[in-house]
Amino acid sequence: MESKRICLVEPFFTGSHRRWANELAQRSRHDIRILSLPGRHWKWRMHGAAITLAEAFLEEREPFSAILASDMLDLPLFLSRIRRRNPSIPTGVYFHENQLSYPWSPRDGDKKRGQDLHYSFLNYTSALVADTAFFNSDFHRQRFLHDLPGFLERYPDYHNLDTVEEIESKSQTLWLGMDLAAFDKHRVPNRGSSDNRPLILWNHRWEYDKNPIGFFRILYRLIDDGIDFDLALAGDRFEEEPPYFQEAKKRLGKRIVQYGMLESFDDYAKLLWKSDIALVTSHQDFFGGSVVESIYCGCHPVLPRRLAYTDHLHPDDFPDVFYNEEEEAVDLIKQLVGANQWRKPFHEGPAMGRYDWNSQIDAYDDALAKLSEIVE
Known part of the structure; x- marks a missing residue:
């Protein structure tokens, strides 16, 4: 089957995120190029990594068939920075976790100040602009979609609840691959x-x-x-x-x-x-x-x-x-x-x-091939 060139964008390249990305790149039949930043300062990564990694993306000489970003990326901002050269490149987001459903520590400063919604909104807008939203378990996919309406209704007006169905229609489970x-x-x-x-x-x-x-x-x-x-x-x-x-x-x-x-x-x-x-x-x-x-x-x-x-x-x-x-x-x-x-x-x-990857890699390769074939 045809090999695609995939850009995997991971702003928080450490621990299980790094292990998953490296193992996928090593096992896939596709040519996967990882663009990453060190796994620290997670809140800053969710804000600023999109700008830094978009610059790295634009420095790549060979074109990509598709982008697969992790949930730690502000995907709309990233796409806005590369759109002049890549106006319609297919894009997927892989959710290892999401901030809507994540239990915040009571010691977190943003939580104490009531400023904990923005990171959830980044996850929402990333899922909204992506062509496909992948989740690492059925539970995760279902929980994210279940929590979205209540999250959007926390805002004063124009809740855009119809977008939940839109996101659901392009969401699928792609089980975490493990060695x-x-x-x-x-x-x-x-x-x-x-x-x-x-x-x-x-x-x-x-x-x-x-x-x-x-x-x-x-x-x-x-x-x-x-x-x-x-x-x-x-x-x-x-x-x-x-x-x-x-x-x-x-x-x-x-x-x-x-x-x-x-x-x-x-x-x-x-x-x-x-x-x-x-x-x-x-x-x-x-x-x-x-x-x-x-x-x-x-x-x-x-x-x-x-x-x-x-x-x-x-x-x-x-x-x-x-x-x-x-x-x-x-x-x-x-x-x-x-x-x-x-x-x-x-x-x-x-x-x-x-x-194990021996059981999962075909599902990943097929999903990435299908993603690459999406045409605006």
Whole structure:
């Protein structure tokens, strides 16, 4: 099939955004050129990156068949800067997350001043001007479209609610591609095969939206109920060490076998295979890549019945995985430990392989080819 030249524009080139972009470029049959900026100052990136990256785009000598921008780009501003030379180039936007549905930290200065709407509006207008809006999960697509009318009605007049249907008509799910196969060569036996107490895993960002306070509250309750366990606290942190992690370090002491981000992927992969229980308490996960990784590696998931997790495992098929209240999460873990279920890896791990690039890349290539063929 014909190879297209695609420009992937990513203003926040770090973490999962960088990994996804690089892996897509490496695996696609298309020629994908990444234009990016360092992943810091996310609010400034959403404002100013469009100007800087438009200049980089205009310096490219070979023409592109299409543009695929991430949700961190002010796409209307970007297109306004390149339109004289590229008046009708097909454009897609890929939503890793969106600011309409994102739970803002109460410590955020813009939130305190009531100035938190603009970033959501940038996501709205980007979806509006794009030819196709891609979302990394069904949950994310549905949540964005559900939240749009209420968001627009927060403005004083001329709400343009008809644009919601317009955006819906060109929206589709393009599941997050992941290099899950990279975990396979690091497989080791889980702790349950050799130890008398389970290893509970946290492998998310150390930030508000992942709800670490709720996570530790459940762990403290388990200790009060006499449940013995060890704990691995991995994952990125972009700011100073949060106080609730400092408190957990003191209260959980020798139970903690890992504290902080691991230096290499090899070590991270081995930790996931060793771990037994993945307790998740997040307020936000539009896909949940770290959760999928832990399930793939055999961790028994304990998940809130919300967000994208029900895309990965259906609650009707896995009632012993999901909880509504924290007390239920405590009970689920106590059942896992009491029945010794944690000693054997979670049996649905291989099913997560459907998100591996080997399963996803054809869908991406077909979507990019179709995008490239859109004519004004």
